[in-house]
Amino acid sequence: MTENPQNVHPLEDLVRMDRIPHIWCPGCGTGSVFASCLTAMKQTGIPYNQFAMVSGIGCSGRGAGYINIDSFHTTHGRAIPFATGIKMASPDLNVIVFSGDGDLFAIGGNHFIHAARRNMDITVICVNNLTYGMTGGQVAATTPHLAKSSTTTVGNPETPFSLPFLAYASGATYIARWTMLHARDLADSIEEALVHKGFSFIEVLSPCPVNFGRRNKEKPLDTLKKYYENTIVRNGANPAELDIDYKKGVILGKFADIDKPTHDEKYKKMYWPDEK
């Protein structure tokens, strides 16, 4: 008996259905970001075997385990150097790094800034839930000042990174920020980033109701409401003004789309000048 095509999810060919159900909690935003990523891959029209996905460790780091392409679930923070190795050895592949804020910006922060500086031609998607979800909600490099976490029970004394600003300062050539609620904008943006030549970075704000929302008296729907009501789409906004402050309004959109030779293009030109 063949399946009624109407019962088949349009992204099913990109998902390892034998690994479903996934581990993400009810109300988690990671699955929506993942779906936008798969949609974007589809939209590019690039054959699936010309992609590779690399993740680090954490809730969103499990993304690589669900996508039905060559995929790598590496060590904590090291998705970017793993992706760099793939890209150096095989520049024609489209390499996607799908990971979280803790993975990419605390333990993996050094790798992020250097890959951006090199304009390594990879696409980095960061699911930013403002916390370490998988380990139970500890303070992260992205946790807002004063927010509560399991390791800052009175409130976070530190100041968070502005991820797009960091990416900009480091040399990323495509930078955008969306929330998981802006699923279509996000998919279109990921598509653009995948096609973009050079280091692309997309920050996606995504709720962790279980480990961040609960402690900070924020119901899942409250978070989504903030994403809807307290955000402003401003393409080309000044990267220095992208702090996450819902009172002022969080700025979303595309902040950089720069045409600049990629690392592999430069390497090729300098080390194999005779090849065209």
Added chain:
Amino acid sequence: MKPAVLTGEHFINGDVACAEGAIAAGCRFFGGYPITPATEVAEHISERLPDVGGTFIQMEDEIAAMTSILGAAWTGIKTMTATSGPGFSLMMETVGLAVVTETPCVVVNVQRAGPSTGLPTQGAQADMMQVRWGSHGDYEIIAIAPSSPQEMFDLTIIAFNLSEKYRTPVFIMSDEIVGHMSEKVVIPDARKIKTVSRPKPTGRKDKFRLYKPGPDGVAPMPSIGEGYNVHVTGLTHDEKGYPVMSVDTQKEMIARLLGKIRNNLDDIIMTQEYMLEDADIVIVSYGVSARTAYTAVEEARNMGIKAGLLRLITVWPFPEQKIRELAKRVKGFVTVEINMGQICREVQRCAGIPTYLAGHAGGAIIPPDDVLNILKERF
């Protein structure tokens, strides 16, 4: 542009010879980070790789260098990195990932004295236990110790071959002395160099199971883009490569990881013997110290002491059987190594008869007299 194999006689140091061995073996990607006394490996290979269509990158640290060679290896090519103690410590995290994902790669450690920053420009052999046990969890690796620049060339090729054949990281445990010493290195004709490549899958892609072992316990390895849609994870995984958090899966996976090395010891272990037939004291040594040991055996024989040399070319897996056999017919063992007794302890464990160390805390070779004194005083 130069060819991959620079056939002829060269006067080069061990680090450079190692880089040439890698290129001759088919290495086409190197991710590195500068560190004394291994820097020359990276410097030389950075210049040579573009000659043969390969690429080089200097990463932001040794964690990234080691991780990059795993990513590159999954595109189907042979890859390498080189470092020394402090960098080696940083690489330990990724060594575990290489072992558990069965990613072939070669890691060179040009050892210097530690701990910590230690003696950056002076040799030691004190990372011999770290290479065996440095990453967390139970595992097996292969470690080889070259004694000369010529062997830095020859054994680097063997390291690549073993790493491809067994899908495991293989370590070249060199030291500052061999790394920086210049000697004649003969590079043979390209046709005379035997190279091995990882087993590749055949058969239906939809039926493919990433870690289904072949007869020798090693699973064929596809490359990115070939359509096998592999999922590779550092989590405990089943034959398909999928994470399974269970005691049984863990047991099965570890058994196979250990087994593919432990069941092929005869193929992996290389040793060399000198005057061992009639010896009643066995000197066990490896790397640069084997040169000291060789001289010590000759001098001992001149003095009428029946010493013989067992040189470990492969240090890990440890030639346990060989030591046990020798222990049945000799009076004792002396290990010669630039550390405070790392392999000595291993020999003691296997031998169960008097075993002594001719070693020191690092920074220089062991003088043959240190060995002779032990032979005279202890036996």
